[in-house]
Amino acid sequence: DIVMTQTPLSSPVTLGQPASISCRSSQSLVHSDGNTYLSWLQQRPGQPPRLLIYKISNRFSGVPDRFSGSGAGTDFTLKISRVETEDVGVYYCMQATQFPWTFGQGTKVEIK
Amino acid sequence: EVQVVESGGGLVQPGQSLRLSCTASGFTFGEYAMSWFRQAPGKGLEWIGFIRGKAYGETKEYAASVKGRFAISKDDSKSIAYLQMSSLKTEDTAVYYCTRYSGSSVDYWGQGTLVTVSS
Numbered sequence: 001d002i003v004m005t006q007t008p009l010s011s012p013v014t015l016g017q018p019a020s021i022s023c024r025s026s027q028s029l030v031h032s033d034g035n036t037y038l039s040w041l042q043q044r045p046g047q048p049p050r051l052l053i054y055k056i057s058n059r060f061s062g063v064p065d066r067f068s069g070s071g072a073g074t075d076f077t078l079k080i081s082r083v084e085t086e087d088v089g090v091y092y093c094m095q096a097t098q099f100p101w102t103f104g105q106g107t108k109v110e111i112k
Numbered sequence: 113e114v115q116v117v118e119s120g121g122g123l124v125q126p127g128q129s130l131r132l133s134c135t136a137s138g139f140t141f142g143e144y145a146m147s148w149f150r151q152a153p154g155k156g157l158e159w160i161g162f163i164r165g166k167a168y169g170e171t172k173e174y175a176a177s178v179k180g181r182f183a184i185s186k187d188d189s190k191s192i193a194y195l196q197m198s199s200l201k202t203e204d205t206a207v208y209y210c211t212r213y214s215g216s217s218v219d220y221w222g223q224g225t226l227v228t229v230s231s
Binding site for chain 2: 035037039041043048049050051054055058060092094096099100101102103104105106
């Protein structure tokens with residue numbers, strides 16, 4: 001199984017300041033079709049997960065442009081350019097390149 | 113508007129069975145793959161299974177933790193996906209989520225349904 005490792009696990013951030021979450025996979029996430037199926041999901045308190053970013057850097061419909069994804073191969077990053085109150089929650093990276101699909105442990109973003 | 117709504121959760125005893133339903137709307141159900149996930153109380157997300165669309169023979173994939181006990185199916189005529197769970201264990205206690213798979217990622221998630229396995 002592909003192991004996904006996120007850092008940090010907790011990220012206290014000042015409102016309006018940037019935040020960055022790293023996700024590393026135990027093997028390359030490049031699929032045989034040439035795509036990299038790495039997604040980022042947000043889970044606000046008491047809510048179901050919500051797709052933010054797919055295939056490394058594509059923002060899903062309705063996702064604010066302060067969220068951006070980058071990376072390649074085994075190393076990926078989610079950045080929030082200016083954290084807002086509504087961004088509080090847990091963020092997960094997820095790989096769908098190979099079954100079983102796997103998640104990072106989650107990073108809790110909170111306001112300082 | 114794309115929506116998926118889970119139902120069928122509840123309290124069951126260890127060893128019993130339960131079937132969850134996922135009712136979809138807002139898209140041509142038969143053309144999409146669907147997937148199920150779960151989240152134990154206070155824990156992270158776990159993928160448990162996947163069913164391809166009709167064009168790919170509705171073949172299925174399962175996590176090792178549920179293989180042989182859980183079965184996914186779909187009824188395209190009703191736009192419903194099912195998760196049949198048998199031989200339930202206390203560690204299966206979780207919120208179960210149904211999602212649509214777009215071909216690039218799981219894009220729409222339901223609100224989830226809670227399954228509690230306890231004697």
